[in-house]
Amino acid sequence: MPDAALDLAPLDSILDEFRGQKGAVIPILQRTQETYGYLPAEALAAISKKAGIPLSRLYGVATFYAQFRLTRRGRHLIKVCDGTACHVRGATKIVEGIEDALNVPPGGSDPDYKYSLEIVYCLGSCGLAPIAVVDEKVYGQTNAENLIERLKELD
Ligand code: FES
Structure with missing residues (x-):
């Protein structure tokens, strides 16, 4: 898994789009998953840091909804x-x-x-x-x- 080379740049535009919107965790995670095909741990850590959303909340949402995947999936x-x-x-x-x-x-x-x-x-x-x-x-x-x-x- 090329996690070491994960390009985190797309997260900036995703977070810009939802900046200041409280409760935007689900759409942020949806856009992130559309971008990477799943929710890489590095991306969640970066979202937490950049948007000030506790990592535990991101994982809580990601594991609650069946639509989210925490592991990479094949094509x-x-x-x-x-x-x-x-x-x-x-x-x-x-x-x-x-x-x-x-x-x-x-x-x-x-x-x-x-x-x-x-x-x-x-x-x-x-x-x-x-x-x-x-x-x-x-x-x-x-x-x-x-x-x-x-x-x-x-x-
Ligand atoms: S057991 Fe019902 S579709 Fe396979």
Whole structure:
């Protein structure tokens, strides 16, 4: 993770935009996440220092809302369902296949941050089990081989 080289300059314009606005923590964090793809610890420390917002408050908000991420995510988010219906129809093989073929551990990212893999529990489409969602695209009745082929085609 290139945290050492993190460019903190974009934070100045974000903080300028919300200067003097009390309670702007959420939009500040949203803009920061849009800029970096997640909320890097260095960025939160800089926001705290520059805007005078206690770091504990920034982390409190960042961890309360599901929209915020404190770790870097790959360019493509793969969600594999391992709810009951998907599990009995082979979700484990899909997860293991992705991990082996693309070097993406469940709950993590590959070293190049091309993919991140999340395990979810029931996407509400059990009739399509096993199911995976890549970015916004749904792959129903899929298998490791097909899904990995589709994933490799992504930029
Ligand atoms: S268990 Fe996978 S969609 Fe319901």
